Amino acid sequence: MSTLARQQQILLDALLSWPAENAMKNIAACAIDTGSRGIKAYQTNGHMLAQRALEAAYPVVAQMVGDESFADLARALWHAQPPLRGDVACWGEGLAVFMQSSAQLQEEPYLGDVARAEWALHQCASAADRVADLPSLALLTTHDPEHLRLLLAPGCAVVRSAWPVASILTAHLEGSPSFDEVGTQLRAARAQDALVWRAGLRPRVRLVVDGETDVLLPLLRGESLAQALDAAPALDFGQWLPMAVQSGLVLSVSAMEETP
């Protein structure tokens, strides 16, 4: 390792190790700062950035655990799983698993799933744009579903949970259902699948309708419409499709190339 690489590793150790006593001794041996105040400034900056970045991605988890606990959580994740990229918006995906392994959060086992759904929303916000092509829906009347695919909205994902994760998110983000109703669903451990998608530029989340998860998962894997419908016998496709198109979930239909 070069001298420069070693110097940089020592400073990263001082900033990212926690607790950092030994790392602080190492950096003190090769750098001068303002009475250790400089290292403290960098550490504080990292902690504040971690909290801001995590709050941006997980506003509901932040509300649920409270400011002080969330700041502790952000700091702990920062040191346990430092960023790998220079875009801090990419950091924080590990929060769900991190919380599920936290002894202090064992009494709130649904938080991990809320975090997974929020990360899907966070990703959805920056997914590549897709253009709707409504005239292409006419292919549904001329082609066999075996040869058709549905193009879904940017960032479309289904988050499956043993908890009422969709209700928790919409209660916090959209004010419905009521928190009393969410409490009832939590006590009953009601399982829910949350649907995440982007309508235009706006990330959305809602509870799936009957059979919707079953039709969406094959479509998200790129399978044909026929395969998706076979997997979703409970779905009323005739009712679902207009609603899915109107809400920007389904953007277009395309004919699959036939293999020779």
Place this chain on the structure above:
Amino acid sequence: MPPVSDASVDHVGVGWRHAHYAELLERSPPLDFLEVHSENFFAEGGAALAVLDRGRAQYPISLHGVGLSLGSAAGLDDWHLDQLARLVRRVDPVRVSDHASFARGRFRGSTVHAADLLPIPFGTESLDVLCANVSRVQDRLQRVFMVENLSAYLRWNATGDERVWVETEFLATLARRTGCQLLVDVNNIYVNALNAQLREGVTLVPVQSCRDWIDAIPADVVGEIHLAGHCLVSDAQGAIVIDDHGSRVGDAVWDLYRHAIARFGSVPTLIEWDTDVPALDVLLDEAKRTRTHCAEVLRVPVLSTGTGVAP
């Protein structure tokens, strides 16, 4: 006389942050460019990019990065450079810049990114690494890149027999070797001088050391100037001046700006404000003050190409 190439002061911009996305587009105030942080627009799509496209339709854009880690011995992150190249193609910015700093390196067996602007030593190995990384960026982007001087909260000790460069000589050599330009952050120079005074005692005169710093930089390599506020933090762990971009530009920094303009000429100048972002009118007032200082020093009319003229 300063090396003036323009007959007016038409190079003043502000940092365009989330709090002002909508208001600035609605009001279209007379600014010559907008600066955005490149990493905030690395998304493949979505609302942020849509806003940037609208801003680009009204103003020239300066892309200022905080995450390339140009001084990293671990090298550049291919992914980061790919995202920046894509953004540059999309925006066609007037300038692209980042800092003479590092953030990438090894930690517990992985290559991590500390998401900060960490100081690099001013040694020969460090200069070689910085030059190689800047050259790689310029080759990839096919354009001249700009590198900003840092506000640093620690200084590296000399190692072995390696030559230790003065910061200005280090940066000037970087510019000469790579053909890059320098982005001179006047507030950073002053913050470093204040912290040196805290560290080394009252015998140091911050403003004079800053003037010396500016005088040591070749005028022809300076492509942009940054101005911002700073704050003194004093607590149980000691006192330090932080480059927080959270207040108006201080009087001493304005004085240094006038000195810089007298030396560098009518260089594009940015008002940065990233913490406790105030009303847009406060930023616009700082931009107006910038024009006034510049016009007084250069004795030229205050003009702005302003809105709706993005090239």
